[in-house]
Amino acid sequence: MSLSKRPYKGTRDFFPVQERLRKYIFSHMSKTAELFGYEPYDGPLLEEVELYKAKSGEELINEQIYSFTDRGDRFVAIRPEMTPTLARMIAQIHRETPKPIRFYSIPNLMRYEKPQKGRLREHWQFNVDIFGAPKRQGEFEILQIAVALMEELGATNKMFEILINDRTIVETIFKKIMGLDDKKVHKLYKIVDKSKKVSPKDLKEMIDATGISEEAKEKLHKYLAFSSFEDVLSFFEDEGQADCVKDLYDFLNLVNNSNLKNFLHYDPTIVRGLDYYTGIVFEIFDKHPENRRAICGGGSYADLLTIFNEPSVPGVGFGLGDVTLTDFLKTHQLLPDFTKPCNDLLLTFQDENAVSVCMNLATELRRKNMRVITHLESLKLKKIFPLAEKKGAGFVGMIGSKELSTNRVQIKNMKTKKQYDICIDEIDEIVKVIHEI
């Protein structure tokens, strides 16, 4: 039996074309986070399963985690998300670190999912989190970063929106208004989370299966029909529970005069699948009808550090996946062409004796930060241009017998076809010609 050449199900090989795209996305992510003063961090690929059991939620543990027992009998998992690792790290340093703490990372994560559009088993996720920020200001900044990245990549509010909700609102309706116990509340969270992805018939069956009363069902349907924050306000005022709306109300007022306003929409179905969120939660959605999915998800989590017996240090953050972001950028035709590499010069020789002259010239040009490919054997003139095209070289350099004897190089601009005859020792002159594309 021969071995498969395919990568493991739901993972990807990154050939140069895909790697260029990934680098492009990652560099925009890092740049955006650093523009806001966020510092990079990373953690281990493996964590003890207990870390996720504490607050990540049943779905992640029971269905998605890659776990095994190591040789020392420890039950460990490949990280399915970064937030618990980050919380563990912040728990080590928060006492002596000035607040707010601003961290970002782009880890690869593994979840045992059914591979499909927008969902793989391994993805890279841009994580941006702030700890110890004043209430609402943390959410404000975190959402600004997400929007800044999207705008940096060319996206506008015609292409994406931020759907927002507050877990306090959801808790209030489920617990105080519908009077449900923790077990039923937990089930309803999962149902509400899935409610837009299933048919009305399936939704009804799922709700019926929870065994909640007709009266509770009626409230739930009312809740699911909210289409604006005004609906929420008047419902909770009527129910005498206006308090639960206050945080989101204040937040929306705060951002009312900022660019965020153009992106935010209230959505009752945004509850987030992970258990640790405690306040405002959000997802960034593609508006394109053929790619209606979440590119990013996050929210505030006030108590995650308490699992390490530390005091609460409120955190807010998001995770934005490379797979969903790439789908979004492709859908809206926002990606540059990555099919070819990008080089400044393809340097060739047509006389075997020019090898070392060619190599030395390439070395000098690289010292000036020019990306130079040398062709390692004599190349006929007619083959130079197709090769330069393939290698994405803006210029070609040619050293034939005549050039070798006169210590010169022919430099040709691939676009304009203009040719320059330059002395090989005039490195700055060659650099100047190439820079003036």
Ligand code: HAM
């Ligand atoms: P999450 O909603 O599980 O949140 O994931 C965030 C984003 O990662 C999703 O919106 C999606 O873009 C991407 N993503 C998740 N799973 C997959 C997958 N199997 N394949 C491709 N992309 C995927 C979290 O993980 C939170 N820890 C985020 C966070 C950070 N909250 C606060 N700080």
